[in-house]
Amino acid sequence: MKTFNIAFSVNNAYVNHLAVTLYSLLKNNKTESLHVHILSSDITAESKAVMKSLVGLSKNTKLSFHTVDSADFSNLAITMDYITRETYYRLILADVLSSVNKVLYLDADLLVVGSIRDIFEQPLTDYYAAGAPDIYLDSDEAHKIAVDIPSQIYINAGVLLLNLEKIRQDDMTKKLLANAKNENHAYQDQDAINVTFADKIFVLDEKFNRQIKDKQYQDIPDGHHVIFHYSGGYKPWNRDRIYDAFSTLYDRYKLEASKYINSRNQNIKYGLLKYSTDNVGDTIQGIAARRFLPKIDYYFERDNMDATKTQPGETIKVVINGWWGDGPENWPFLDQNLDVLPISMYVEDRIQAEFKKPRSKAVLNFFGPVGARSYGTKKFLEENDIESYFSGCLTLTLNADKSVKKQDFILAVDVPDEVYEKMKQETSRKIIRIGVLRQITTDVNEQHRLAEYYLYLYQSAHAIVTTRLHTMLPSLALGTPVLFINDILDDDDVRFSGLSNLAHNLRTEEYVTNPLKFDINKPPKNKDEYLKIRKSLEKSVEKFTGHIGSGSYLTLEMQELIHDANFIQAAIGGASELGDLREEIDKLKISLGYKENHVLELAEELRVERERYNSIARSLPWRVAKKLRVVEKLPKRNSKRSNDNGE
Numbered sequence: 001m002k003t004f005n006i007a008f009s010v011n012n013a014y015v016n017h018l019a020v021t022l023y024s025l026l027k028n029n030k031t032e033s034l035h036v037h038i039l040s041s042d043i044t045a046e047s048k049a050v051m052k053s054l055v056g057l058s059k060n061t062k063l064s065f066h067t068v069d070s071a072d073f074s075n076l077a078i079t080m081d082y083i084t085r086e087t088y089y090r091l092i093l094a095d096v097l098s099s100v101n102k103v104l105y106l107d108a109d110l111l112v113v114g115s116i117r118d119i120f121e122q123p124l125t126d127y128y129a130a131g132a133p134d135i136y137l138d139s140d141e142a143h144k145i146a147v148d149i150p151s152q153i154y155i156n157a158g159v160l161l162l163n164l165e166k167i168r169q170d171d172m173t174k175k176l177l178a179n180a181k182n183e184n185h186a187y188q189d190q191d192a193i194n195v196t197f198a199d200k201i202f203v204l205d206e207k208f209n210r211q212i213k214d215k216q217y218q219d220i221p222d223g224h225h226v227i228f229h230y231s232g233g234y235k236p237w238n239r240d241r242i243y244d245a246f247s248t249l250y251d252r253y254k255l256e257a258s259k260y261i262n263s264r265n266q267n268i269k270y271g272l273l274k275y276s277t278d279n280v281g282d283t284i285q286g287i288a289a290r291r292f293l294p295k296i297d298y299y300f301e302r303d304n305m306d307a308t309k310t311q312p313g314e315t316i317k318v319v320i321n322g323w324w325g326d327g328p329e330n331w332p333f334l335d336q337n338l339d340v341l342p343i344s345m346y347v348e349d350r351i352q353a354e355f356k357k358p359r360s361k362a363v364l365n366f367f368g369p370v371g372a373r374s375y376g377t378k379k380f381l382e383e384n385d386i387e388s389y390f391s392g393c394l395t396l397t398l399n400a401d402k403s404v405k406k407q408d409f410i411l412a413v414d415v416p417d418e419v420y421e422k423m424k425q426e427t428s429r430k431i432i433r434i435g436v437l438r439q440i441t442t443d444v445n446e447q448h449r450l451a452e453y454y455l456y457l458y459q460s461a462h463a464i465v466t467t468r469l470h471t472m473l474p475s476l477a478l479g480t481p482v483l484f485i486n487d488i489l490d491d492d493d494v495r496f497s498g499l500s501n502l503a504h505n506l507r508t509e510e511y512v513t514n515p516l517k518f519d520i521n522k523p524p525k526n527k528d529e530y531l532k533i534r535k536s537l538e539k540s541v542e543k544f545t546g547h548i549g550s551g552s553y554l555t556l557e558m559q560e561l562i563h564d565a566n567f568i569q570a571a572i573g574g575a576s577e578l579g580d581l582r583e584e585i586d587k588l589k590i591s592l593g594y595k596e597n598h599v600l601e602l603a604e605e606l607r608v609e610r611e612r613y614n615s616i617a618r619s620l621p622w623r624v625a626k627k628l629r630v631v632e633k634l635p636k637r638n639s640k641r642s643n644d645n646g647e
Contacts, residue, residue: 009089023257046313131155281470303327343371401552481523
C-alpha cells in the first residue's frame with residue numbers, strides 16, 4: 001500500500017486547532033496509509049499525547065514529531081497578528097524530511113472532508129509545488145507587481161503538494177529562506193513560495209483548497225470538495241466568526257474530535273463553576289456539584305467559561321448546572337478540552353435567543369440530552385430541537401450534616417411583608433428575616449464559606465417560609481420543614497414548573513388568611529416526592545464524574561458558625577443591606593458618569609466658543625474697527641453748551 005506523507009507546522013498554543021484538522025483528515029481517509037509529520041519548536045508531551053490518541057482512528061497511520069529551532073527564524077518578519085513564526089517551517093520541509101520525495105503540507109485551520117488520494121495523483125515531475133489560487137491575492141495585481149510576479153498565478157500556501165526531491169536537487173530551500181527576508185513580502189512565507197517557485201507551480205483545482213474568507217459563501221456547496229480552508233483572520237473558533245454554515249461544520253468536527261480524545265484520555269481533571277453574581281443561590285448550586293468531584297483542578301466562570309485557560313492533553317469534566325442568564329455572548333464555551341454534563345439547567349427568557357443558535361444547539365445535543373431544571377425549560381429546549389428531559393435541581397442532592405443541631409428560630413427568606421407580619425403574630429419564636437440572598441465577594445473560597453453558612457441556617461432552623469427556590473429546594477434535601485410562598489402556581493412557568501409542587505406551597509393570601517395551613521410552630525413534615533428526583537440526579541452525575549462523596553455540604557468548623565439568633569439577623573441583614581447599598585452606589589456611579597459627560601460636553605462647547613471669539617478678535621477687520629468702537633463709546637457733546645461757549 002502506498003503511503004501518503006502529510007506535514008503540519010504549529011506551536012503548542014495551536015494544538016487544539018490542529019487536533020480538529022487532524023481528526024477530519026483521519027476520519028475521512030481511514031483506508032489510506034498515512035505518515036503524519038508535525039514540525040514544532042515547543043510542543044509538549046501532553047500535546048503529543050493528544051495527537052497520538054487521534055492516530056488511533058486509523059490503523060494505517062504513523063506519527064512523527066520534528067523539533068525545529070525557532071531561533072533560526074527569529075529574523076523573519078511577522079506581519080499579521082493571526083500568524084505565528086511556525087508558518088515559516090514549511091520552507092525547510094525538504095531538509096527536515098530528507099528521505100521523503102513528496103509531501104502534502106496542510107495548515108491547521110482547515111477541514112479535510114474528502115479523500116486526499118486525488119491530490120497526490122497530481123503530476124509534479126517538472127514542478128516544485130502544486131497549490132490552488134488564492135481567492136483574493138491572485139486578482140490583486142498591485143500586490144503581484146510588488147513581489148515581482150505580475151504574470152504568474154498566485155497560490156494560497158495553506159494547502160501545498162511539495163516535490164521535495166526536486167526542491168533538494170535545485171537547492172531551493174536556500175532561495176526560499178532568502179526570499180522570506182524580503183521586506184516587500186507582506187504575506188511572509190506565502191510570498192516567498194510564490195516568488196521562489198515562480199512558473200514551476202502546478203495549479204490545483206479549488207476543490208482541494210476551498211478558501212472561506214468572508215460572507216460570499218452562505219451555504220456549504222454540494223459536490224466534490226476535499227478541503228475547506230478557514231483562511232484569513234476570522235477563524236471558526238473565534239467569537240467574531242461570520243460564516244454560519246461553515247462554522248457549524250467546524251463545530252461538528254471539533255466536538256467529535258474532543259469526544260474521541262476525551263474518551264481515550266487518561267489525564268482526567270475536574271472543574272467547578274464559579275460565579276460573578278451576588279446571588280448566594282448560584283454558589284449553592286456549585287456546592288451541590290462539588291460533592292460529585294474527587295478534586296477540583298479548575299474553576300470556570302459560568303458566564304465566561306473560556307476565561308479559564310486549560311492545557312492541551314487534558315480532559316476536564318464539568319457539571320454545568322443551574323441558572324443561565326448572564327453573558328449570553330460568551331455561550332457556548334469554545335474550549336474543546338471540556339467534557340460537560342448539562343443537567344439541572346434553567347435558561348432565562350432573555351437569553352433564549354442565544355440558545356436557539358445553531359452552535360448552541362450543536363453543543364447541547366452533542367453533550368446531551370440536556371437535563372432541564374423545570375418543565376418550562378424542557379419545553380423550550382424541545383421546541384428548538386434540543387433533546388431534553390426533566391432532571392430537577394441538583395441542590396436536591398445536598399447531604400445534611402450530622403453535627404448540626406436544630407435551633408429555636410424560624411427563617412423568613414424573601415417573603416412579602418404581609419406574610420412576615422402574620423408569622424410574627426403566630427409564634428413567640430425568633431424569626432430571622434432575610435431579604436434577597438446576596439454575596440458581597442467574588443473570591444470563590446469566601447463565596448463557598450458564605451453559602452455553607454446559609455445552608456447551615458437552613459438545616460438548623462425550626463422551620464422555613466420562603467419565596468426562593470434555592471432556599472426551598474436545599475431545605476427539602478436538608479430535612480427542614482419548608483413552606484414555599486408561590487403566587488405564580490403555573491405549571492407552564494419556566495422557572496417553577498415541576499419544582500414548586502415538591503414542597504408545601506401556598507399563595508400569600510392563603511397563608512395570611514389561614515396560617516394554620518402551615519403551622520410554623522408545629523410544621524408538617526416535608527413531602528417526599530423529591531426523593532425520586534434526588535436519586536436520579538445522583539445516579540446521572542456519579543456516572544459522569546465517576547465519584548460521589550458521602551460527606552455533607554459543610555467544610556466550616558463548628559466554632560466558626562454563629563448561633564445567636566439576634567446576631568444572625570444583624571449579620572445576614574447587614575449583608576443584604578450592603579448588597580442594596582452596592583446597587584445604589586452603582587446607580588450613583590452611572591448618574592455621575594452621565595453628569596461628568598455633560599460637563600465635558602459643556603466644556604467642549606465653551607472651548608469652541610472661546611476659540612471662535614479669539615479668532616474673531618485676532619482678525620484684521622476686527623482690529624481695524626477697534627478705533628471706531630472706541631469712538632462709539634465716547635460721550636457725545638452737548639450742543640447747547642457748545643453754543644454758549646461761543647463755538
